[in-house]
Ligand SMILES: Nc1ncnc2c1ncn2[C@@H]1O[C@H](COP(=O)(O)OP(=O)(O)OP(=O)(O)O)[C@@H](O)[C@H]1O
């Protein structure tokens with residue numbers, strides 16, 4: 001669970017702000033992420049968690065602030081910019097095409113073709129089986145449309161897609177919110193697997209317990225501001241709750 005925060009961070013967000021009308025959805029937030037690290041974002045509804053990671057994923061353009069990826073200043077003005085930096089986002093409402101099978105979803109928009117330019121279904125299925133064998137060996141439903149999959153299985157298809165396309169930074173916005181206990185455990189196992197492979201993960205969840213189990217660090221936001229950014233071994237669940245509720249970091253109290 002402990003992280004070596006040495007070397008160059010995968011990502012550094014520096015002083016990111018974005019406002020909608022008069023609302024400072026994200027207000028001067030700085031946060032970094034190292035390889036093999038899971039950083040959890042916690043906070044009440046409307047705290048600014050999704051907005052912050054949408055700036056990183058290029059869905060929104062930050063009004064000010066800087067992104068640094070692998071020690072280099074990066075321009076993120078669109079989802080394509082973000083993806084080009086090997087940042088992949090998995091939203092709770094997964095963008096999967098229900099009527100297509102796992103392989104078609106994995107390669108959606110980035111299909112493999114034969115030398116003659118035809119869709120190479122056999123190779124896409126073989127690649128999908130290969131990556132699933134690594135990520136979720138119990139996955140067997142390769143021939144069925146993803147509408148026939150459970151929530152956890154759908155998550156694993158979305159995660160496989162990100163990993164296949166060399167994601168190094170994975171953003172997961174409430175990946176387990178709609179899942180049952182067993183499915184949630186499956187996604188937790190996937191997160192641990194990706195972490196062991198050196199990916200950096202930003203994870204958003206409202207489940208403080210789950211976050212303390214899965215994350216190396218937790219960052220708490222309130223009203224757009226970063227209240228705390230602490231290694232899990234340095235805080236108690238109560239510390240985190242007081243940051244979420246009171247907007248005060250007991251670790252910083254004089
Ligand atoms: N596109 C938008 N237009 C206007 N306001 C927005 C937009 N997106 C977010 N906001 C506002 O920004 C603030 C932060 O919202 P955000 O979705 O980031 O919160 P959150 O921490 O992810 O909350 P939740 O836990 O409910 O998902 C809220 O006040 C929200 O209403």
Ligand SMILES: [Mg+2]
Pocket residue numbers: 049050051
């Ligand atoms: Mg949100």
